[in-house]
Amino acid sequence: MSREQSSLEVEITVNGTPTRNSVEARTLLVHYLREVVGLTGTNIGCDTTSCGACTVLLDGESVKSCTVLAVQADGHEVTTIEGLADGDTLHPMQEAFREHHGLQCGYCTPGMVMASVSLAMEQGALSDGEVREGLEGNLCRCTGYQNIVAAVMAGSAAMAGVVGVSGNLGPEGGSK
Numbered sequence: 001m002s003r004e005q006s007s008l009e010v011e012i013t014v015n016g017t018p019t020r021n022s023v024e025a026r027t028l029l030v031h032y033l034r035e036v037v038g039l040t041g042t043n044i045g046c047d048t049t050s051c052g053a054c055t056v057l058l059d060g061e062s063v064k065s066c067t068v069l070a071v072q073a074d075g076h077e078v079t080t081i082e083g084l085a086d087g088d089t090l091h092p093m094q095e096a097f098r099e100h101h102g103l104q105c106g107y108c109t110p111g112m113v114m115a116s117v118s119l120a121m122e123q124g125a126l127s128d129g130e131v132r133e134g135l136e137g138n139l140c141r142c143t144g145y146q147n148i149v150a151a152v153m154a155g156s157a158a159m160a161g162v163v164g165v166s167g168n169l170g171p172e173g174g175s176k
Contacts, residue, residue, distance in 0.1 A: 010074040014039065015083025023070045029063075030054045032070035033080060041081035041110045045139075052138030055111035055118075056080050062118030064111075064137075081110035084117065093117050093155035102151030104142035112138050112148060120156035128153065 007022045014037055021036050033039050033056070042065060045053030049064040056065045057079040065078075084091035090098065093116050103109040112135065119134040120126060126134065131152045132145070140148060 008071050008074075010070050012070070012073045012075075013077040015079055025069070025071060027070045028066055029056070029058075029068040029070050029073050029078070030065040032073075033065065033078070036070075039080050039082050043107055043110060045107070045111075049137070050139070051108070051111075052115055052135075053108050053111040055114040055138065057114055057118055060118070060121065062115045079114075081113060084113070091117070092158035093120065093152070096155030096158060097148075097151045100147050100151035100154055102143075102148040104140075108138065108140045108142075112140065116152045116155060117159075119152070120159045124156065125160040125162050126153055126156040131156075 006025045008025055009020065009022055010032075011018065011020045012032070013019070014033065019037055021032075023032060023036065027036075030042055030044055033042050034044070042056055043053040044066060045051035047066045049067050052064060054065040055062055057063070058068065058073060059076050060079075084094055091113075093113050097103060097109065097113055102112070115135055115138045116131075119131070123130060123134070128149055131149045135148070135152065
């Protein structure tokens with residue numbers, strides 16, 4: 001099969017913006033996002049779904065984009081870390097990671113935040129144990145996870161509209 005024959009047209013809505021591009025059939029979603037669309041916030045870590053650095057939302061569900069083909073996302077909606085904030089206003093989970101120092105080097109942070117948003121959307125305000133279990137597929141090699149867990153608990157509470165929980169984040173993600 002020639003190179004031209006293996007190219008396919010994909011239409012993927014990325015962060016609310018429709019994209020349409022020709023890709024090789026074997027192009028991974030993470031490479032599509034980084035190299036074709038130009039959104040480099042989604043990181044490439046292990047290429048085996050072990051680390052979670054490439055986590056994005058596909059139709060609102062957390063997926064590891066290193067094992068999803070771009071053609072599998074054709075006709076679907078993808079949200080990356082760049083699509084969470086509303087202008088200069090951080091998403092409540094991003095704000096919670098900032099408030100609670102839920103990062104060190106920052107390499108895992110985009111995937112960790114995206115997985116946390118998905119987890120909070122599925123379950124609402126989360127307990128320590130629920131966060132630890134829910135994020136077991138996202139690895140951080142720098143932290144002891146305690147600040148990440150605190151950030152996710154605060155972010156999930158803010159997303160659920162719970163005021164004054166773990167860091168005093170209100171329903172809009174701002175300090176109260």
